[in-house]
Amino acid sequence: MAKPIRFLHISDSHWASDAIAPGIDPKSRFDQLCAWIAAIRDPIDFIIHTGDWVHRGQLDDDLGHSTDQAWDRLQKLRLPILTAVGNHDHRKVLSQRLIDSLPAGWNIRLLDCDEGRLAYWFAVGNEFFLVLDARASQQIDPRGELCAKQLAAVTRLLADPDRHWTVFLHYPPIELDCEWIDRTMLIENGHQLHEILVPCSHRIRGVFFGHVHRPVCCLKDSILYASSGSPTMHFPNMPSNTQAIVQSDPIALANYICIRDGVTLVKTQWTMLSHSPSDQDPKL
Ligand SMILES: [Fe+2]
Numbered sequence: 001m002a003k004p005i006r007f008l009h010i011s012d013s014h015w016a017s018d019a020i021a022p023g024i025d026p027k028s029r030f031d032q033l034c035a036w037i038a039a040i041r042d043p044i045d046f047i048i049h050t051g052d053w054v055h056r057g058q059l060d061d062d063l064g065h066s067t068d069q070a071w072d073r074l075q076k077l078r079l080p081i082l083t084a085v086g087n088h089d090h091r092k093v094l095s096q097r098l099i100d101s102l103p104a105g106w107n108i109r110l111l112d113c114d115e116g117r118l119a120y121w122f123a124v125g126n127e128f129f130l131v132l133d134a135r136a137s138q139q140i141d142p143r144g145e146l147c148a149k150q151l152a153a154v155t156r157l158l159a160d161p162d163r164h165w166t167v168f169l170h171y172p173p174i175e176l177d178c179e180w181i182d183r184t185m186l187i188e189n190g191h192q193l194h195e196i197l198v199p200c201s202h203r204i205r206g207v208f209f210g211h212v213h214r215p216v217c218c219l220k221d222s223i224l225y226a227s228s229g230s231p232t233m234h235f236p237n238m239p240s241n242t243q244a245i246v247q248s249d250p251i252a253l254a255n256y257i258c259i260r261d262g263v264t265l266v267k268t269q270w271t272m273l274s275h276s277p278s279d280q281d282p283k284l
Contacts, residue, residue: 004260005127008037008047008079011170011210012230014055014088015070023248026055026232027069029273033231033252034073036271042256045124047079048131050210050228051086051170053094058141064093071097080106085118085133086170086210087141094118111157113150121157127205127259130157132169134187142211144171144187151192158200166205166259167197172212172227174220178237180244185211197223205264208257212237215253215268226266229253231273250275 010033019025037047054066067090074081080103085091095118102108111119117133132154134144158165173190175182187193197204201222213230214237231252235244250273258265 001261002126004258005045005124006043006256006258008040008044009050009168009208009228009255009257010047010231011050011228012052012086012213012232013049013070014052014230014232015066015073016055017066017069020055021233021246021248023250023275024233024246025275028275029231029252030070030073032271032273033254034077036252037079037254038077040256044079044256046082047074047077048082048084048129048168048208049074050084050168050208052088052210052230053083053086054090055088057090057094058088062090064090066090067093067097071101075101082108082122082129082131082168083118084131084168084170084210085135087135087144089135091116091118091133091135111150111153113153114147117147117150119150119153126164128157128163128165130154130165130167132167132193134169134171134173134190136188140188142171142185144169145189146187146193151189151196154193155196158196158203161200161203164203164205165200166264167207169207169209170211172209172216172225173207174218174225176212176216176218176237177239179240179242181212181235181237181241184244194220194223205259206257206266208255215255217266224264224266226255228255229268229270 108120136145206224217226
């Protein structure tokens, strides 16, 4: 019997040194999430962050300092950290931090894709993990698009009939029955990824994403799709919701995921947050 793989899926920390909206101090919230993770006594083989580490990393004047601050904080937990790139991230600094901090014995293999994108795969035990980068042009942000090279590389990787795969990426590849999310937040060619996955659905453990800031799960053509919520802010996702209203509920969300005996278990976890003084001092 293969050893179970257990990992923590977090996302959308939107780290910033100042409050970004009333009741939302991302720095304090991320610190509290990290403290909660540090207190977990159950096994965690690695942490995967599916993007939007920081709030302003995509801006031209961002030098990557906030990305460094957030990474440094999480790295103190002394667990292997893997990451996907979100639309708010400083892709270059994030990519470098990933490569520089991999523990001994951990290797990632980069996928052939459009210049600058961070797509790769890695193995833990007998399980294989694929991280995709759907961040495309500023013109379609906050939607994403997978480049043709990346989709071709995924097709080649999945051809091996003996490998089971877990997929991570920032944006949802499928519709989520919410007006504003389905209109503005999806991967434009997510259906192409889904069509690649379906023929080998029996070898796909799950597709895990962020971007929507709440935990959502969906089974489509025998493929499990599931998101992690955010520690920092939450968005409405009911069918009739037509816009992204920032919600400051004092709760930090994460998924504890276990792959064992051919079963994928997703346990949504949370910690209740205390407010910090800077919550009331937004600098938007
Ligand atoms: Fe986000």
